[in-house]
Amino acid sequence: MLRPTCIFFICFLLSSSPSFLTKAIIYNLTLPHQHPDPEAVVQHVQSSVNASITRRQMLSLQGKDNQQACLTGNPIDDCWRCDPNWENNRQRLADCAIGFGRTAVGGKGGRIYVVTDSSDRDAANPIPGTLRHAVIQDEPLWIIFSADMTIKLKHELIFNNFKTVDGRGAKVHVTGNGCITLQYVSNIIIHNIHVHHCKPSGHTIVRSTPTHAGWRGVSDGDGISLFSAHQIWIDHCSLSYCADGLVDAIMGSTAITISNNYFSHHDEVMLLGHNDQYTMDSGMQVTIAFNHFGEALVQRMPRCRRGYIHVVNNDFTQWEMYAIGGSANPTINSQGNRYTAPSDENAKEVTKRVDTDEGEWTGWNWRTDGDIMVNGAFFVPSGAGASIQYARASSVNPFSAGLINQLTMNAGVFGGARDGQDSGEPISSGTSPGGTSNGDGGYSDGGSGGYFDMIFKNAAAPPASSTVTTTIFLSLLIILILYTTTNQGVLLSLPLLLSL
DSSP, X not given: OOOHHHHHHHHHHHHTOXXXXXXXXXXTOSSTTOOSOHHHHHHHHHHHHHHHHHHHHHHHHTTOHHHHTTOOSOHHHHHHTTOTTGGGOGGGGGGOOOGGGTTOOTTTTSEEEEEOBOOOOOSSXXXXXXXXXXXXXXXXXXXXXXXXXXXXXXXXXEOOSSEEEEOTTSOEEEEEESOEEEESOEEEEEXXXXXXXXXXXXXXXXXXXTTEEEEEOOOXXXXXXXXXXXXXXXXXXXXXXXXXXXXXXXXXXXXXXXXXOEEESEEEOEEESSOTTOGGGGGOEEEEESOEEOTTEEEOSSEEESSEEEEESOEEOOOSSOSEEEESXXXXXXXXXXXXXXXXXXXXXXXXXXXOOHHHHTTXXXXXXXXXXXXXXXXOOXXXXXXXXXXXXXXXXXXXXXXXXXHHTTOSSTTSOSSSOOOSOOXXXXXXXXXXXXXXXXXXXXXXXXXXXXXXXXXXXXXXXXXXXXXXXXXXXXXXXXXXXXXXXXXXXXXXXXXX
């Protein structure tokens, strides 16, 4: 039985606990960077799209065709592409994300790092000027490229926190062994690069920070792998031909936006969630917007376990098995997408509940809202999503079709082939990127209301981790309870301390 003094102390701790603990209880949150109201994020995405489309239409009506020409209605692109001086204002991009990954600031506020060397000779001791040397640094960096280059990785490219890889103005290909790994990191932006032909690698030492190099097992061969990562934005990349997934996010990754990418030539495109039993992935929140799912794709666009997945304004032009699949009761909110079914009569269904009986998945919240179904495609809603049924469509409404075309017309790397082949022109005005200016940056702390009050504001450079603070608090609380009920309290609590 708890002593009265201990009960008083526990109540005191609870009353003065971090705001996350209180809100986690109220909103049933499982991850510190999970948004408490995903529907509010969905509404914000919708309002951003509507505002960009309306602006484009108003300029057209006013006869300002020169201004209207660069606008597409895509709120991400319209945020920065109409600036003729974008090369000197690169960090403006960090203000343009939407969706759950909107708080990813990347290297905003940091200095410009110019990659001048495409080599990757030593994964444990990268040399200055290489991409590997750039991404492992402790400071925020905005990473650009001095010229077109193909970077053939020797092993996994492991990122440190607060990095932007900005391929605008050059044709940048990342390929080879391991490819991109985002493990236990936050605030990463990957923009306008080709990622393709990635293969498993490992059983070697790889450097992840300037002061740490560690032994790595064999990677899966993903194009971009997220492992317990948060505040991640992957935009305008072209991904294809990898050994495992093109983008995989597992082990409690959340606050992710995957936008404006071109996916092609692959089987298992995107996995969201580690396995059906990993409950932390219930807090995974991902926005998938304005992407083109193109030729020679088979399945997993995405395949979801748990979490909340918002699939909005994408163009699905090909699949062989299914487009969106899931297990373990994920919430899937599909809005304003175009699904074009294959000719195979047995593969017309957009959705697939993986290894789950109908009696179980009928309660899952899978909903379709304003999606366009082409060539006999059909979406099977369930749970709350089944309250509004949508009939199969054999043709496309012209206005809606034009809107999807407009929103996804620039998906993938700007001006280049989208499947890992080199063609087309970069969007550079002709000058080579360079310099070491700090850009337009500067951080804003957005007030003192904590994560939930800052969710749609720019984040400051990383303070002491709120995750660690909360974990330490909860661990100390558990230790106190165990100590007052058993003489082995400290011993039982030792693993909690060792895990910090």
